[in-house]
Amino acid sequence: MTSKTIRVGLVGCGFYAQNHLHAWRDLKNEGALLSAVCDVDPTKAKAAGEAFGVPWYSDVGQMLDSQPLEAVDIVTRQDTHRALAEITISRGIATIVQKPFAPTWEDATAIVDTARKAGVWLAVHENFRYQAPLRAIRKAIDSGAIGEPNWARIAFRTGYDVYSTQPYFYEEERFAIADVGVHVLDVARFLLGDVARISCETQRRNPKVKGEDTATMMLRHDRGAVSVVECTYEARRADDPFPETMMEIEGTRGSIIVSAGTRMKVTSDGMASEHDIGVRLLPWTSYPWHVSQEGALGACRHFLDCLQRGMPAETNGEDNLRTFALVDAAYVAAAEHRSVVPRKWP
Ligand SMILES: NC(=O)c1ccc[n+]([C@@H]2O[C@H](COP(=O)([O-])OP(=O)(O)OC[C@H]3O[C@@H](n4cnc5c(N)ncnc54)[C@H](O)[C@@H]3O)[C@@H](O)[C@H]2O)c1
Structure with a gap:
């Protein structure tokens, strides 16, 4: 057909x-x-x-x-x-x-x-949620291997020079959460469901940017799980994982640990297995952006x-408003030093 x-x-x-x-x-x-x-x-x-x-x-x-x-x-x-x-x-x-x-x-x-x-x-x-590694992680959760997920740490931490291709980042008043935190918050929703409340601490570690370049957020999900969601453009690390999302997810029967190089270790009822959830290079993609480029294709x-x-x-639009509401709530939480219930629409 x-x-x-x-x-x-x-x-x-x-x-x-x-x-x-x-x-x-x-x-x-x-x-x-x-x-x-x-x-x-x-x-x-x-x-x-x-x-x-x-x-x-x-x-x-x-x-x-x-x-x-x-x-x-x-x-x-x-x-x-x-x-x-x-x-x-x-x-x-x-x-x-x-x-x-x-x-x-x-x-x-x-x-x-x-x-x-x-x-x-x-x-x-x-x-992000259409990247092959993210789909593999979601599939592992859906298989029931780790039981009901009840805790996670989802992290996008890099020092990769994002400014050379996106110089407008220097001027953004709302920077890291609005630009990349939005992806990581969406991943948290994709893997653990919608969010009841969020708290957040921001930092501006690079004096050349106007907005925050680092955020550490804590989320209570509707189904009970708690997650720590992190993003920074100011991590100075060997083997910088850009633009991969690192994570640890714990559940009632086991855990999923994703490390740099898109390696996923699944522990289920005490048995551990390792999986390569990497991304292939396409004729038009190039390292290290290929992870993101493949997500755009997905x-x-x-x-x-x-x-x-x-x-x-x-x-869809309604779905993305729920992610957008988390971004807004994170900024309010950081400014007012409290946990915030995200807005709903309509
Ligand atoms: N992982 C991702 O999905 C990812 C990565 C990078 C950027 N982005 C997003 O992609 C978007 C574009 O970012 P970019 O870095 O490519 O920006 P850019 O400034 O390089 O490109 C934007 C283009 O839009 C054009 N433009 C502006 N107004 C227009 C109009 N009214 N009609 C037609 N063209 C118009 C500009 O001339 C410019 O060429 C941003 O929202 C950014 O956050 C997403």
């Missing part, structure tokens, strides 16, 4: 969009048809259009007027997400928005509300499959 073709337009041809462009091209045999690209910077739009053999535009309205598209993938930075999503949603086009969903809760909920009222499919490209594949089957994405 041939899969339904989904014509995809991409908006924002900057640093991370290159991974989305490759991902959509890789998914051609599965039904994705990358059909147009757009960037307000015509040099970037032209470069992407020529590299991927599709028409390019510097105005999103022009792209949508000229191209019949089933989906638009918005890979701009958060400040433009709401305005762009409102345009694509108003035209009834399925919309994917990169993380962070939006700068504020008001913007993020407005996007979800607009899509819901218009009956338009909406997803957030929150990609996310796009999931969105394509959902669009073809008419299903909501795992990381």
Whole structure:
């Protein structure tokens, strides 16, 4: 059976969009048809259009007027997400928005509300949970090998130079939690379920950045588990695991320990086994970003499959608001030195 073709337009041809462009091209045999690209910077739009053999535009309205598209993938930075999503949603086009969903809760909920009222499919490209190692960890939990998970430490700790490719990080008032904490908090939800309350301590260890570059958070999950969720761009370590997520999960029957090099040790009823949950290099991916790049491909594949089957994405707008609420709650918790109940929508 041939899969339904989904014509995809991409908006924002900057640093991370290159991974989305490759991902959509890789998914051609599965039904994705990358059909147009757009960037307000015509040099970037032209470069992407020529590299991927599709028409390019510097105005999103022009792209949508000229191209019949089933989906638009918005890979701009958060400040433009709401305005762009409102345009694509108003035209009834399925919309994917990169993380962070939006700068504020008001913007993020407005996007979800607009899509819901218009009956338009909406997803957030929150990609950590689509990485192959994360899927393997979730599968190990679902197998029942460790019983009911009741404690975890989930950590993204690196000193890798992220500033050379994303210089805008220096200026972010809300930095590490909003940028990468959002991924790790989403992983905590993905593995242990929704969260009843959160506390948080932040640090600014690099004097050159405006916002926090380090956060240590503690979560009580609805099902009773407790997790410590950490993120930093200021860890000075040999064998820096960037961009892997390290973790320890304990349950009623055993544990899962994930160490650098995506090695997973599962202990179940006293018996230990080791698994390589590593990621392969694709022709367009390169070390060490390949873990993240493969996650972007996994996310796009999931969105394509959902669009073809008419299903909501795992990381649909409503779902991602629950992760976004944790980010907001972490900032309040850090500022007010208390644990905070995350907001709910609607
Ligand atoms: N692991 C991940 O998923 C991951 C990793 C890195 C970045 N990101 C996210 O990807 C997003 C983009 O980050 P980046 O580093 O690629 O940024 P970038 O600045 O390199 O690229 C953004 C592009 O959007 C374009 N743009 C801005 N407004 C536009 C508009 N109205 N219409 C069309 N184009 C417009 C800009 O000209 C620029 O080329 C951010 O939200 C970032 O957090 C995600």
